[in-house]
Amino acid sequence: MDLKKVVNQFIYTASLSEIRTGKKCIINTINPHSFCEAKKDKQFAEALLSGDVLLPDGSGIVLATKILTGSKINKIAGADIHQYLLEKANLKNQKVFYLGASEKTLQLISNKIKIEFPNIKMESYSPPYKPEFSELDTSLMTSSVNNFKPDILFVGMTAPKQEKWVYANKDNIDASIIVSIGAVFDFYAGTVKRSSPFWINLGLEWLPRLVKEPRRLWKRNFVSTPLFLVYLIKEKFFSF
Template identity: 60%
Template sequence: MEFFDYTIKEELPSRLNGGKTIINTLNPHSFCIAKKDPLFKKSLVSADYLIPDGVGIVLAVKILFGKKIRKVSGSDLHAHILDVANRYSLRVFYLGASENTLLKIKEKVNLSHPNIKVGWFSPPYKNEFDPDDNRLMREKINDFNADVLFVGMTAPKQEKWIYENIQDLHVVFASGIGAVFDFYAGTVKRPSQFWIRMGLEWLPRLFREPKRLWKRNFHSTPEFLFDIVKEKISPISRFN
């Protein structure tokens, strides 16, 4: 598991001559899912970078390793990559979400980052994709000649899709950023900076989507805190 002081602005240009960079995000809920889902765990651990998208991860690193790191949200990651892509006139592809959301993303990117060429595809809403689905998605991405791939299918689906398909993609960079698609498009409002600075971004989201997020906050969070306590008392490197 690798946490880092975010330097993607320098990382991406260095990869333009070959190779692929995968960045995944980690929060307490995804940590708990990964303990029970071997493929998801492999998808996270094999990434080039795993960034702390949650105050729980920041707290865990402080308690277990005595290191102070900062939260880097999927929205932060997306914003940085767009800045780099605009500077180098890259081609950015969005995979996931609805056609309406993707069109709003394209319009917004065109206004704020005019040097970027935007491609997109809205895959069918399924729990699992069949081989024809995966082949079509790979073709859409490669035919667009994408440099950057953002996948918005929510965890763990998006991370596993990248892991299982990356070798057949010609992209330089890939990342699963889930809810960022809707936040950026404006189809779902992200909590204000007040809640973000307080480390309580999850609270307004819970009130807005209780059916979807209750398990994350009332099951995974206590489980994660319990794991921190167990690891502090008797370290056994549960995740590595």
């Protein structure tokens, strides 16, 4: 996957209000870690780039866009698109489905939705926690979604599993908007605290999370981030 091509042709640069949702719309996010993973995983790269909207969920992507294209864009995190779509869904009395996470997390989300967005009808399904899903797993997951026929499907099964699953099953999913947002399920449920606006505005949202979860997040910060910078330097100074 070519970084210059990604920021030139695929990164979403407009405001959230301009996302067209008149037909089935698949929304993905990308950050330096997922870019580096996609460099090694062709199916993941195809899943990311085949969607309708690829949001710049990382200060590294914002920086790369500025350096390689001269364009100044804003970071749009998974939590941002989640909040935006919930507000729209509440105004339109829409149905929302959450696919992923534990039953406990989904119940916390349900409780919060009822308070904050009372006009939304919500259902959910907690798939088994495993590296890959069987045909039976996928059948149960898609059936749960399709029986409810949501306007919006949020998928939270961590990258790259969530994006690859949506990519493989998108034609069999009866939902108008499909969004892969990973850790946002835990952020919204309150089981994991998102970094404060102070760190987010500094472009350092990752830092407090790394301090809290070093064993889980060390790779993306001490391996993927430096590697991403190497890719950026190569694209800027050694690509002809």
